Amino acid sequence: MDITLKHKVPGLEVASSMMYCFPTGAMDVWRPAAEPVIMPAQYLEPFEGEVRVNSGIATTKSAALSRKRRAQLFVSRAIKGEKTLDYSGKFIFDARFDVFTNIGHILENVATRVLLAKKFLSEHFQKDIEIHVVLGSRVPKYSMTMEVYRLLGFPLIFTDDNVRGEIVTCPEHRVFSIRPQFFGFDFPGYKEETPERIFIPRRGSRSLINNDEVTKFMEERGFKTLYFEDLALDDEWSIARNAKEVVVVHGAASSNFILNRVGLRDNAEPGSGLKLIELMSPSWNFYENRYMTNALNGKWCCVRGQITPQMLEALDFAKITPDARKSPFKDPFKVDCGTIQMALDYLGMG
Known part of the structure; x- marks a missing residue:
């Protein structure tokens, strides 16, 4: 796609x-x-914004990881090999580029993009589109982060591996004039x-x-x-x-x-x-x-x-x-x- x-x-x-x-x-x-x-x-x-979907693989290369965590992943992959989870046919938004501990970041950098993409993809395909959000494996399962995503209703994938699917990107998230309508x-x-x-x-x-x-x-x-x-x-x-x-x-x-x-x-x-x-x-x-x-x-x-x-x-x-x-x-x-x-x-x- x-x-x-x-x-x-x-x-x-x-x-x-x-x-x-x-x-x-x-x-x-x-x-x-x-x-x-x-x-x-x-x-x-x-301005003119855009939502892109490309069949491909989301990696952790741009993930917001500490040096220690990057080193741990490097060693783990060197020993076990690099893995790719297969979600072919599903829409995927990789949220590992940002921190997960700040609700402001989640609402602005992730939720705004996902809700905007969901709206325009649903209109394009004339049916309700579900977008899976990828988070790192170390996001606590009982935390403010999880509660935010629960109330947003986004399906989640927890992994530090690569993810294959229909990768959704929405480069511009500062859509101030239309942002309230998504919330x-x-x-x-x-x-x-x-x-x-x-x-x-x-x-x-x-x-x-x-x-x-x-x-x-x-x-x-x-x-x-x-x-x-x-x-x-x-x-x-x-x-x-x-x-x-x-x-x-x-x-x-x-x-x-x-x-x-x-x-x-x-x-x-x-x-x-x-x-x-x-x-x-x-x-x-x-x-x-x-x-x-x-x-x-x-x-x-x-x-x-x-x-x-x-x-x-x-x-x-x-x-x-x-x-x-x-x-x-x-x-x-x-x-x-x-x-x-x-x-x-x-x-x-x-």
């Missing part, structure tokens, strides 16, 4: 927004003041009654130094605090689907809001969807959720934390590439509650 399916990805109007930064004397010589940064409107140009599916355990106004902190890297202060501030304004790492995934997705106003410390949890349907329901007014404020590290800013929220018929802005001498050195004076896994880019940071209030007022969430 050798198929290339072309499809149009419409452009996306991204509304202007604001970033509110930690109060600093650089803004006012007499007292620290918050710096408001205007984020101009953008237009993401339309309107029903999933097991969905709950209709969930909080509409929530605050989502995080633990570990890029968490808040003044988490208790911010939590108290948010709860006084009617936000329910939820740590997504403490919830079952069907609860997370139910909350993400129904929420109307969200303040979230930027991280994997924010990727779940691609499932939000508030602004996509019948007769929804323009701009009436999810209102999302992201609390961002001053050394690790990432704005794709701004595009996502606009595609969801919602509104977005962000609050940036206080920059530290170590972060300033790394960002502006050291010749290193930012790496979210290393200090100072992964370090906890402090946000200002008064600055959060400015963001709440800006989006009409005060």
